[in-house]
Amino acid sequence: MDKKLFCLAAIFDKVDDITKAAKKVAESEYKFFDVHTPYPVHGLSQKMKLKPSTLGYIALILGLSGAALALLLMYYTKTLNYPQNIGGKPTFALPAFIPITFEVTVLLASVGTVLAMLFIYFKFPNNSHPLHGTEYMDKVSLDKFGLIIEAKDPQFDEFKVKEFLGSLNPEVIMPIYYDPEDLNFKAEIFHPKFMLLLGVVIVLTAGISYILLNKWKQIPPRNWMWEQPRLNVQSSSSFFSDGFGMRTPVPGTVSRGNFPYVYSGLPDTMAKNLINPVLMNEYHLKKGKEHYNTFCSPCHGYFGKGDSRLNNQFPNPPSLHSDKLRNWTDGQIYHVITVGQNIMPSYASQLEPIERWQIVNYIRALQRALNAREEDLNE
Amino acid sequence: MAVDYTQEAPVIEGNYSFRDISDIISKPMETIPDKKYFIALGISLSMFGVGILCWILTFVYGVGKWGNNVPVGWGFDITNFVFWIGIGHAGTLISAILFLFRQRWRTGIARFAEAMTIFAVINAALFPLFHVGRPWLGYWLFPYPNNYKLWVNFTSPLLWDVFAVSTYFIVSLIFWYIGLIPDFASLRERTKNKIKKVIYSIFSLGWRFSHRHWHNYEMIYLILAGFATPLVLSVHTIVSFDFAVSIIPGWHTTIFPPYFVAGAVFSGFAMVQNVLIFIRKIFNMEDIITIDTLEKMNKIIIVTGTMVGYAYGMEFFIAWYSGNPPEQFAFLNRAFGDYAWAYWIMVTCNVVFPQLFWIRKIRRNIIIMFIIGVIVNIGMWFERFVIVVTSLSRDFLPSSWDYFKPTLVDIGILLGSFGFFFTLIILFTKTLPVVSIAEVKAVLKQAQPSHHGEAQNG
Numbered sequence: 017m018d019k020k021l022f023c024l025a026a027i028f029d030k031v032d033d034i035t036k037a038a039k040k041v042a043e044s045e046y047k048f049f050d051v052h053t054p055y056p057v058h059g060l061s062q063k064m065k066l067k068p069s070t071l072g073y074i075a076l077i078l079g080l081s082g083a084a085l086a087l088l089l090m091y092y093t094k095t096l097n098y099p100q101n102i103g104g105k106p107t108f109a110l111p112a113f114i115p116i117t118f119e120v121t122v123l124l125a126s127v128g129t130v131l132a133m134l135f136i137y138f139k140f141p142n143n144s145h146p147l148h149g150t151e152y153m154d155k156v157s158l159d160k161f162g163l164i165i166e167a168k169d170p171q172f173d174e175f176k177v178k179e180f181l182g183s184l185n186p187e188v189i190m191p192i193y194y195d196p197e198d199l200n201f202k203a204e205i206f207h208p209k210f211m212l213l214l215g216v217v218i219v220l221t222a223g224i225s226y227i228l229l230n231k232w233k234q235i236p237p238r239n240w241m242w243e244q245p246r247l248n249v250q251s252s253s254s255f256f257s258d259g260f261g262m263r264t265p266v267p268g269t270v271s272r273g274n275f276p277y278v279y280s281g282l283p284d285t286m287a288k289n290l291i292n293p294v295l296m297n298e299y300h301l302k303k304g305k306e307h308y309n310t311f312c313s314p315c316h317g318y319f320g321k322g323d324s325r326l327n328n329q330f331p332n333p334p335s336l337h338s339d340k341l342r343n344w345t346d347g348q349i350y351h352v353i354t355v356g357q358n359i360m361p362s363y364a365s366q367l368e369p370i371e372r373w374q375i376v377n378y379i380r381a382l383q384r385a386l387n388a389r390e391e392d393l394n395e
Numbered sequence: 396m397a398v399d400y401t402q403e404a405p406v407i408e409g410n411y412s413f414r415d416i417s418d419i420i421s422k423p424m425e426t427i428p429d430k431k432y433f434i435a436l437g438i439s440l441s442m443f444g445v446g447i448l449c450w451i452l453t454f455v456y457g458v459g460k461w462g463n464n465v466p467v468g469w470g471f472d473i474t475n476f477v478f479w480i481g482i483g484h485a486g487t488l489i490s491a492i493l494f495l496f497r498q499r500w501r502t503g504i505a506r507f508a509e510a511m512t513i514f515a516v517i518n519a520a521l522f523p524l525f526h527v528g529r530p531w532l533g534y535w536l537f538p539y540p541n542n543y544k545l546w547v548n549f550t551s552p553l554l555w556d557v558f559a560v561s562t563y564f565i566v567s568l569i570f571w572y573i574g575l576i577p578d579f580a581s582l583r584e585r586t587k588n589k590i591k592k593v594i595y596s597i598f599s600l601g602w603r604f605s606h607r608h609w610h611n612y613e614m615i616y617l618i619l620a621g622f623a624t625p626l627v628l629s630v631h632t633i634v635s636f637d638f639a640v641s642i643i644p645g646w647h648t649t650i651f652p653p654y655f656v657a658g659a660v661f662s663g664f665a666m667v668q669n670v671l672i673f674i675r676k677i678f679n680m681e682d683i684i685t686i687d688t689l690e691k692m693n694k695i696i697i698v699t700g701t702m703v704g705y706a707y708g709m710e711f712f713i714a715w716y717s718g719n720p721p722e723q724f725a726f727l728n729r730a731f732g733d734y735a736w737a738y739w740i741m742v743t744c745n746v747v748f749p750q751l752f753w754i755r756k757i758r759r760n761i762i763i764m765f766i767i768g769v770i771v772n773i774g775m776w777f778e779r780f781v782i783v784v785t786s787l788s789r790d791f792l793p794s795s796w797d798y799f800k801p802t803l804v805d806i807g808i809l810l811g812s813f814g815f816f817f818t819l820i821i822l823f824t825k826t827l828p829v830v831s832i833a834e835v836k837a838v839l840k841q842a843q844p845s846h847h848g849e850a851q852n853g
Contacts, residue, residue, distance in 0.1 A: 035844045038606075054413060054581070055837040056609040059844060064606060069614035075622075093538065093546035105550055112550035115633055118625075119558040126566050126622045130573060133615050134600060138608055142601035156604050157584040159413030237454070237531050 446811010485663025486512025744774020
């Protein structure tokens with residue numbers, strides 16, 4: 017079988033020989049050459065006519081980005097997103113931001129430049145390079161100096177290159193071939209090993225996300241803060257003789273703010289004469305809009321047209337703009353919010369009485385808005 | 396003794412070939428450790444075990460297990476934190492600052508000192524993490540979008556510390572790793588063991604000693620050294636801001652940043668010197684880590700020690716000169732108050748003993764320099780103790796004045812931190828090259844081309 021040639025290599029014993037050889041090969045017509053040394057040899061870059069490294073520019077760009085990133089983050093968080101007064105300092109306290117700006121600059125510049133060098137400049141990791149596993153690599157990693165001319169060079173001619181390398185007085189000249197295994201290697205998506213790796217990655221990612229999102233906050237020690245020697249609702253307690261942790265109200269008393277609704281279980285007309293204690297003003301309308309959008313709009317729609325957002329999971333309620341509803345008193349609407357009607361449940365547990373009245377006001381405003389009278393135009 | 400200063404002393408003594416260097420440095424990794432190794436590992440692991448036990452007690456029962464209490468809210472934990480961060484500083488100084496100054500004697504000790512930096516910083520970071528009370532919520536120290544819609548306080552020195560220490564750790568780690576890549580590749584070519592070969596191949600990333608790579612590699616080394624130099628100065632400066640930015644008398648001084656940096660280098664060099672004395676003896680590296688190198692380290696110890704001594708004096712001068720009664724009280728209390736014993740231990744260990752290094756014979760005597768190194772580290776630990784505890788124990792409100800006493804858990808954690816540090820070092824000596832193979836080869840006599848185009852006798 018024909019082996020594919022990667023390069024011709026020459027090995028030198030003395031550092032002076034390799035510098036001389038590097039100079040000669042750089043002056044020759046070959047462009048795809050390289051020198052391998054066990055340690056960096058000074059002055060070899062000039063002999064090889066290498067251009068100065070451009071890593072410094074990458075470090076500069078990354079460092080400036082780091083400084084900008086840090087300053088912008090601190091400006092955004094401390095001035096725009098959540099301004100706090102700390103010791104009377106201004107929200108954009110530049111002197112106090114300097115240390116972190118400096119640290120982030122250094123962090124981004126050094127980490128980024130190293131990654132750029134390894135993965136972009138050197139195209140690492142690369143353990144399947146034809147030079148790996150050869151006698152040549154064994155020698156240049158220890159105490160010899162090597163020079164190669166690659167076969168992909170347009171001027172490459174095996175005989176001529178051999179002659180040229182011979183003229184440099186090397187210790188030995190050797191051809192280096194591609195590893196046939198590497199050449200015939202094809203990346204298969206359905207390779208069992210790859211599929212196994214993929215499976216492991218999927219299981220790990222899914223498992224870790226599941227634990228982080230669902231279980232992380234419940235597992236010790238995260239829950240130590242709320243597992244304290246105190247009484248939790250709906251749990252037993254040996255402190256009281258009846259064994260219940262929760263207490264029942266004292267007979268014949270009403271707890272503050274819990275005045276019972278007298279018309280529950282009765283038809284809406286009974287509540288007709290309830291008086292709306294909430295003024296029709298901007299504050300209450302704003303509050304009413306908030307509560308309406310939270311609790312009512314999912315079924316009744318944002319404008320009370322009965323355009324439910326629940327995609328028929330629930331039957332759509334009738335419009336709030338019907339004549340019937342427009343002619344209801346505030347008390348009747350309040351009654352329906354409090355005790356519910358047909359399929360609509362009671363909202364008494366979610367909304368305080370005043371909040372229900374605010375919603376009533378907002379519904380009134382909606383009704384007025386969709387049935388504007390002539391005189392409204394003048395305002 | 397006449398010394399010819401016109402000729403630079405060779406960094407590596409003796410006539411070694413490149414192959415010898417590889418053999419000497421790789422030997423610890425290729426031989427099975429002997430009995431002494433396991434005894435040393437056993438001792439450090441036992442100390443580490445005590446530490447783990449005390450950390451677990453702290454984790455479960457909280458920081459109430461420590462001696463910290465009003466008014467001394469910062470006790471052994473912050474003392475240890477500052478101490479270990481300081482130990483780390485020597486490594487970066489050797490690997491970055493001496494690199495920029497072209498001090499070639501650093502090559503023999505840089506790798507080891509960098510490793511010590513990393514271990515010391517890991518060690519140090521544990522203390523503030525547990526000090527916050529709920530270490531499992533330590534990530535709250537970083538700014539990230541969260542459901543509480545809260546951000547960290549970017550104007551607080553404690554947060555600067557979080558950024559400084561984590562940046563320092565990451566940059567030190569990549570600096571160390573970049574230096575290790577060519578050595579991993581050397582080991583990859585050397586080893587006959589298949590498993591080791593896979594491991595070395597992974598970590599060497601496929602390094603192939605190409606000069607086109609060395610060309611960029613040398614540049615990145617320079618860039619990283621350039622970044623690490625201001626970084627290392629900034630880290631202890633920011634650690635000192637934890638104190639200096641507050642208003643406690645004895646803390647609120649502008650001399651703190653340079654004083655802390657000098658102290659950090661001082662204690663760090665003493666620690667590196669102590670450990671290297673063992674390493675060079677055990678692994679027969681006396682010609683690579685030469686007595687000249689140790690002498691130079693001792694010179695840095697005396698320089699920084701004298702700087703620290705100057706700072707002690709200057710603090711007293713400024714306390715008097717400022718005319719500020721609380722400040723004057725704080726310093727008199729340091730020297731003659733309840734903690735006078737700690738103060739005078741600090742002064743003797745840090746200012747008096749290192750002055751012996753003026754004598755050349757002592758600078759070059761292994762046993763005496765080792766003892767002085769130990770004394771320096773005792774002194775530097777007490778320096779942090781004096782700064783943290785004496786200032787806090789006499790705060791502005793005399794009714795709350797109190798005497799800080801460490802608990803057994805405090806002492807166990809201190810012991811454990813040394814155990815942790817030495818365990819990592821002992822494991823490191825047998826798993827990774829303790830001296831940079833490529834760098835040492837580059838400073839051999841026959842390593843660099845003669846500039847007259849003539850072959851040199853190697």
